[in-house]
Amino acid sequence: MRRLWRKLRALRRHDDMARELDEEIRFHLEMMEADGAGRAEFGNVALVREASRESWGWPALEGWLRDLRLALRSLRRTPVASAAAVVSLGVGIGAASAVFSIADAIFFRTLRVPDADALVSVYQRSDDRRAMFSSHAWPHYEMLRDQAGSFQSLAAYSRIPVNARLGRLTERLITELVSNNYFEMLRVQPKVGRAFRPDDGQVAILGERLWRERFGSDPEILGRTLVLNAQAFMVIGVLPDSFQGVVLDWGKPPQLWIPATARAVLPALPFENAGSHWMLVTGRLRPGATVEQAQSEAEAVSTQFYAQHPVDGWKYRPVVLPVQQARFFPAYRASVENYIALLAAVAGLTFLMACFNVANLLLGRAAQRQREFGIQVAMGAGRARLARTLLLEAGLLACGGVAAGLVMASLMTSALSRFDAPFGLPLNLDLSVNPRVAGFAAAAGILTALLAGLAPLRQAWRSDVLGLISGGMRAGGGRRMRLADVLVSAQVAICLVALTGASLFERTMERIQTSDPMFRAGHALMAEVDLLSRGYDEARGQRMLNELLRRVRELPGVEEAAYVKTVPLGGFRGARDVKVNGAQVNVQVNTISPRYFAAAGLPLRQGRDLRDGEASSVVINEQMAERFWPGQSALGRVIELPRTKQQFTVAGVVRDGRMRNFREAQIAPCVYLPLEADYQRMITLYARTGPPPEALLGAVRAAFQDVDRELPFEAGTLEKHLERALAREKLAASSMSGLGAFTALLAAVGLYGLIAVTVSRRSREIGIRMAMGARPAGVVAEVLKRFGWLLAAGAAAGLAACAALSRFAEALVFGVRATDPTAFLMACGLMGIIAALASAAPAWRAAKTDPWQVLRQD
Amino acid sequence: MERGDPVTLDLLRGTLDMLVLKTLSRGPLHGYGIAQRIKQNSSDVLQVGEGSLYPALQRLLLQGWVTAEWGTSETNRRARFYGLTKDGRRQLARETDEFRRMVAAIGQVMELA
Numbered sequence: 001m002r003r004l005w006r007k008l009r010a011l012r013r014h015d016d017m018a019r020e021l022d023e024e025i026r027f028h029l030e031m032m033e034a035d036g037a038g039r040a041e042f043g044n045v046a047l048v049r050e051a052s053r054e055s056w057g058w059p060a061l062e063g064w065l066r067d068l069r070l071a072l073r074s075l076r077r078t079p080v081a082s083a084a085a086v087v088s089l090g091v092g093i094g095a096a097s098a099v100f101s102i103a104d105a106i107f108f109r110t111l112r113v114p115d116a117d118a119l120v121s122v123y124q125r126s127d128d129r130r131a132m133f134s135s136h137a138w139p140h141y142e143m144l145r146d147q148a149g150s151f152q153s154l155a156a157y158s159r160i161p162v163n164a165r166l167g168r169l170t171e172r173l174i175t176e177l178v179s180n181n182y183f184e185m186l187r188v189q190p191k192v193g194r195a196f197r198p199d200d201g202q203v204a205i206l207g208e209r210l211w212r213e214r215f216g217s218d219p220e221i222l223g224r225t226l227v228l229n230a231q232a233f234m235v236i237g238v239l240p241d242s243f244q245g246v247v248l249d250w251g252k253p254p255q256l257w258i259p260a261t262a263r264a265v266l267p268a269l270p271f272e273n274a275g276s277h278w279m280l281v282t283g284r285l286r287p288g289a290t291v292e293q294a295q296s297e298a299e300a301v302s303t304q305f306y307a308q309h310p311v312d313g314w315k316y317r318p319v320v321l322p323v324q325q326a327r328f329f330p331a332y333r334a335s336v337e338n339y340i341a342l343l344a345a346v347a348g349l350t351f352l353m354a355c356f357n358v359a360n361l362l363l364g365r366a367a368q369r370q371r372e373f374g375i376q377v378a379m380g381a382g383r384a385r386l387a388r389t390l391l392l393e394a395g396l397l398a399c400g401g402v403a404a405g406l407v408m409a410s411l412m413t414s415a416l417s418r419f420d421a422p423f424g425l426p427l428n429l430d431l432s433v434n435p436r437v438a439g440f441a442a443a444a445g446i447l448t449a450l451l452a453g454l455a456p457l458r459q460a461w462r463s464d465v466l467g468l469i470s471g472g473m474r475a476g477g478g479r480r481m482r483l484a485d486v487l488v489s490a491q492v493a494i495c496l497v498a499l500t501g502a503s504l505f506e507r508t509m510e511r512i513q514t515s516d517p518m519f520r521a522g523h524a525l526m527a528e529v530d531l532l533s534r535g536y537d538e539a540r541g542q543r544m545l546n547e548l549l550r551r552v553r554e555l556p557g558v559e560e561a562a563y564v565k566t567v568p569l570g571g572f573r574g575a576r577d578v579k580v581n582g583a584q585v586n587v588q589v590n591t592i593s594p595r596y597f598a599a600a601g602l603p604l605r606q607g608r609d610l611r612d613g614e615a616s617s618v619v620i621n622e623q624m625a626e627r628f629w630p631g632q633s634a635l636g637r638v639i640e641l642p643r644t645k646q647q648f649t650v651a652g653v654v655r656d657g658r659m660r661n662f663r664e665a666q667i668a669p670c671v672y673l674p675l676e677a678d679y680q681r682m683i684t685l686y687a688r689t690g691p692p693p694e695a696l697l698g699a700v701r702a703a704f705q706d707v708d709r710e711l712p713f714e715a716g717t718l719e720k721h722l723e724r725a726l727a728r729e730k731l732a733a734s735s736m737s738g739l740g741a742f743t744a745l746l747a748a749v750g751l752y753g754l755i756a757v758t759v760s761r762r763s764r765e766i767g768i769r770m771a772m773g774a775r776p777a778g779v780v781a782e783v784l785k786r787f788g789w790l791l792a793a794g795a796a797a798g799l800a801a802c803a804a805l806s807r808f809a810e811a812l813v814f815g816v817r818a819t820d821p822t823a824f825l826m827a828c829g830l831m832g833i834i835a836a837l838a839s840a841a842p843a844w845r846a847a848k849t850d851p852w853q854v855l856r857q858d
Numbered sequence: 859m860e861r862g863d864p865v866t867l868d869l870l871r872g873t874l875d876m877l878v879l880k881t882l883s884r885g886p887l888h889g890y891g892i893a894q895r896i897k898q899n900s901s902d903v904l905q906v907g908e909g910s911l912y913p914a915l916q917r918l919l920l921q922g923w924v925t926a927e928w929g930t931s932e933t934n935r936r937a938r939f940y941g942l943t944k945d946g947r948r949q950l951a952r953e954t955d956e957f958r959r960m961v962a963a964i965g966q967v968m969e970l971a
Contacts, residue, residue, distance in 0.1 A: 020938065021916075025912065027888070027935055048909045052912040
């Protein structure tokens with residue numbers, strides 16, 4: 001006990017004791033000299049000191065602390081390089097963690113319900129080349145529920161817009177319409193109240209968040225009345241926040257659930273329609289039942305269903321998937337995976353680049369410290385000690401990098417989660433940095449420390465003492481620099497890949513923007529008009545639409561306004577059968593009000609826009625005219641809707657753009673029907689504005705409320721709309737450009753470091769050459785020749801990597817080929833400039849070498 | 859015992875500690891003095907290396923068997939003098955006993971062999 005206390009005191013009084021010991025040893029030496037013995041007889045002073053101190057207590061701990069201090073001091077000696085290493089590691093680790101957290105949220109977060117492994121989702125797939133996924137019609141679901149025996153229970157669900165009156169405001173709530181057994185099938189328990197029962201009618205279950213934010217977590221909520229689509233619903237439960245629905249990619253998480261048995265008061269929902277695929281189906285397998293059994297049963301039911309309800313065109317086959325694979329609409333999963341893969345590649349390269357940079361920094365420092373290492377080894381420092389110091393240095397940098405990385409990760413994650421459009425549909429993800437992500441970052445940090453620390457360690461390990469002390473600084477290039485060469489070449493290669501990618505994606509953006517007229521349309525505001533939920537008949541609806549349009553057109557700042565059913569580049573399009581030249585054909589059909597093309601800024605090639613009050617004219621696009629009346633005028637031709645026998649004459653031909661997205665292989669033939677003749681209960685009001693459209697949002701909202709106080713208002717700007725349409729490309733372009741800039745900077749730093757070290761190592765040789773009469777230019781060329789080879793090696797590796805990646809990039813670029821040599825050559829040119837800049841200063845120093853000074857150095 | 863070449867004393871830890879304690883039992887000495895005294899008393903056979911002496915002294919200090927005080931040396935220099943504590947005296951007695959037993963035992967073995 002007392003010993004421990006003394007040891008603790010020794011630890012506290014460490015410095016005093018060290019001073020006393022030193023003085024004592026000095027005294028001993030003096031006494032020996034006085035007695036006529038030389039200093040040599042004393043032996044190794046430092047070793048005596050060391051050995052004596054060790055008895056004070058925690059030699060191991062102390063050793064670590066001392067080495068830590070040493071490492072800190074050594075890092076502080078090069079503050080700029082150390083800070084650069086920490087920042088670049090932070091960017092690398094941050095990017096990797098951000099992408100990891102997104103991938104984690106998308107692919108690995110499980111549905112948190114009891115026994116989720118027994119859940120499967122049932123989709124259908126069209127039996128043709130396109131293999132399109134779809135959901136089910138309600139009658140099909142009912143048949144499956146009643147006949148497929150391998151399911152314990154099978155539920156159907158769909159999202160519908162519901163207008164709720166909350167206080168004075170009418171608001172659209174994201175609502176899930178579910179079969180009454182939905183919660184029982186999932187085994188999800190409400191937090192308050194109860195789940196739906198088969199005999200429930202107009203009842204509703206609130207999400208916890210809606211309950212909290214709109215009802216102040218009112219404990220008396222059960223039994224209260226909620227007015228949904230002007231119908232009274234009784235609140236019977238509140239669902240906990242932990243449940244956010246089965247699918248993740250269906251827009252925002254649902255706020256409200258209502259049972260399918262409430263359909264009596266929900267008009268216009270296609271419960272009876274066997275051709276309307278609007279219900280997702282998920283079920284719980286009976287214990288012992290397999291996915292394969294469910295699959296074959298679903299096939300049998302499907303055959304029977306389509307025998308009763310024949311469909312023209314393609315056939316459907318059911319697909320049964322474990323629910324964990326079905327949390328995205330299967331068709332979108334590939335697109336999500338594609339972009340995650342792109343992000344992962346970018347993050348991986350960033351991380352690798354940062355690691356190389358730190359390794360290079362430590363390697364360069366180690367090269368300059370060869371002599372110091374030699375002296376340390378000669379003084380009796382074990383090589384293990386040396387290794388420890390080096391690893392500690394790398395470890396300290398890695399710690400700083402992890403800390404910086406976590407900050408960067410949370411910044412980048414929130415930036416990326418706002419970038420939800422690239423994933424096909426908005427994602428409902430919880431992207432907070434969780435322990436798993438932090439663990440990932442820490443693991444990345446340790447990996448870095450090992451990767452970056454091992455490089456100089458190898459060097460120090462091999463160092464032979466005499467060589468290091470006498471010749472360390474003089475050695476020419478030699479074998480020792482080879483690792484640094486490889487690192488810098490790799491950096492050049494990565495940088496070239498990044499720059500090539502950046503150039504490809506930036507050009508993709510440019511091509512897209514010049515390829516579609518929508519991108520030159522200027523300012524516009526787009527507001528959704530939802531008359532469906534108001535339950536008006538056609539006459540009243542048309543009157544309201546006309547009144548609303550009139551008011552909006554009168555607003556100051558609105559230059560032109562019109563209605564359009566399907567907004568271009570919104571991800572949707574609609575095809576219908578029409579009769580042209582006596583034959584029935586399937587073409588794109590859109591519905592517009594008069595003056596739409598003037599509002600949208602689309603140029604008419606022939607004829608005119610629709611006029612107010614005109615119900616029997618249509619406008620077609622160039623492709624339609626070209627396909628059905630090639631070489632002739634299409635004006636005055638007749639197009640018929642076979643279902644209603646309505647006939648229209650062509651009044652104009654327009655040059656329009658792509659409807660769903662700009663990647664459509666070609667612009668499809670399209671007919672624009674007049675709204676007057678083709679009433680739509682959901683339509684978009686499109687208003688071209690002089691000033692930025694945000695300024696007019698309030699006025700347009702007021703116009704909506706003047707027309708109908710209960711009419712929900714949802715609006716956005718054309719700019720935002722196009723941003724969404726271009727989100728994938730923008731994400732690709734901006735992440736690639738960011739990576740390009742980052743890698744270019746690091747490659748420049750790496751090259752600069754390597755050249756500078758080489759010049760300082762070879763200064764003696766350069767001095768001799770100059771003394772012998774070599775011209776500075778020749779010397780510089782000689783020094784830089786090696787780096788020319790390094791660059792060439794890096795470029796070759798970069799070219800190979802680009803070629804390997806081009807197949808992957810082909811799906812993401814537009815208007816350019818991924819194997820386009822211009823992009824690579826441009827990247828090489830840029831790399832050349834970077835290399836020239838990086839080598840300028842050291843080359844200048846080499847040229848300015850003063851032979852006399854150098855030769856006098858040692 | 860014949861006088862051979864001087865040997866550097868890299869004895870087992872315990873032995874050196876014992877010698878130092880024994881040397882100090884006649885009064886305080888500084889480190890150099892301890893080394894010199896051991897050398898003299900062993901007729902120059904035992905030379906204590908500094909590499910062993912100072913660590914040993916630090917150990918003894920930590921055990922509380924010796925104390926150290928700064929004083930003035932015979933050459934008028936500041937020097938650290940080590941003295942035996944009560945604990946140290948007891949330890950010396952214990953070690954002396956053990957040493958005697960050990961020497962006797964080794965002696966017996968050597969006689970018999």
